[in-house]
Amino acid sequence: MTYQLYIGDRTFSSWSLRGWLMLEKFGLPYQAHMVGLYAGTMQADLAHLAPARTVPVLQTAEGYVVTDSMAMAETLAENHPERALYPRDPAARALARSITAEMHSGFGGLRNACPMMLGFVWEGFVPADAVKADLRRIEDLWSLARERHGQNGPWLFGDYSLADVFYAPVAMRITAYDLPVSEESRAYVAAHLSDPAFLAWRKEALKETHSPFPYALPFAQKPWPEEKS
Incomplete structure (x- = not known):
């Protein structure tokens, strides 16, 4: 069973990060597809996945479409009880x-x-x-x-x-x-x-470019913690 996962820009899409971690962290097979969340193509990119209109979107091997991160979490927990996505206790x-x-x-x-x-x-x-x-x-x-x-x-x-x-x-x-x-x-x-x-x-997020930069603030910038050394 290989899942198809549709995600938006890694730099900004918190919900996409959640959807990806559900699969990646629990060793579930998937293929990731980028959606133009900030490029303006999201509606077209998701047109074949009704009723999806936001990311992330999960498509099962059977072709079922799951469109909300909580629904995705519960679907994966139900499909893979052996992986203990929630605690066993x-x-x-x-x-x-x-x-x-x-x-x-x-x-x-x-x-x-x-x-x-x-x-x-x-x-x-x-x-x-x-x-x-x-x-x-x-x-x-x-x-x-x-x-x-x-x-x-x-x-x-x-x-x-x-x-x-x-x-x-x-x-x-x-x-x-x-x-x-x-x-x-x-x-x-x-x-x-x-x-x-x-x-x-x-690492993949840092390869993205955005112009204009979403959510810009009038503050100085300092390095991400891991980049300080």
């Missing part, structure tokens, strides 16, 4: 599903003020109260997962799960905007930044 699985769903549907303050961007770090960005409130809630969820179920590894539930997939772009936002979080949260962010799958994704 029932209590951990319930919490993982809960915090994943909250990420999927919430945190509008953070999303709107801090679009994902993987090129560099903005210097001097000051988060608004709505962003700070979202960060406090996210850190509470991360701490709860780590305290209850994450003692045996660097991820929220010890082993990598769909919860980490959905919070990966949050780690990128914290990095790109140099947002204020605890040392515990920074350690979790660092796990994402050093993850081989993410490094492969960002």
Whole structure:
């Protein structure tokens, strides 16, 4: 079974990153196809995948089209129970599903003020109260997962799960905007930044060019953490 995955620009498309990580991190076979999210060709690129109108899009070997990242996550978890996309422990699985769903549907303050961007770090960005409130809630969820179920590894539930997939772009936002979080949260962010799958994704992202640059801000830029040495 080889999945067909349709994604947008790697530099900015947080949802595409999630869709890709679901397949890449759990060793599921797939072929990736680029969609012109910022080039203006997305509607045409997805025309054969009704009802799709956004990325990511997953097409199964049977030809079924799955159009939402949460639907994709649940479809893959259902199709591949042996891969444990969610934790196997029932209590951990319930919490993982809960915090994943909250990420999927919430945190509008953070999303709107801090679009994902993987090129560099903005210097001097000051988060608004709505962003700070979202960060406090996210850190509470991360701490709860780590305290209850994450003692045996660097991820929220010890082993990598769909919860980490959905919070990966949050780690990128914290990095790109140099947002204020605890040392515990920074350690979790660092796990994402050093993850081989993410490094492969960002390597491809750095090959992209965008003119005009989406989401430009009137701030100086400094290097992405791994580029400082």
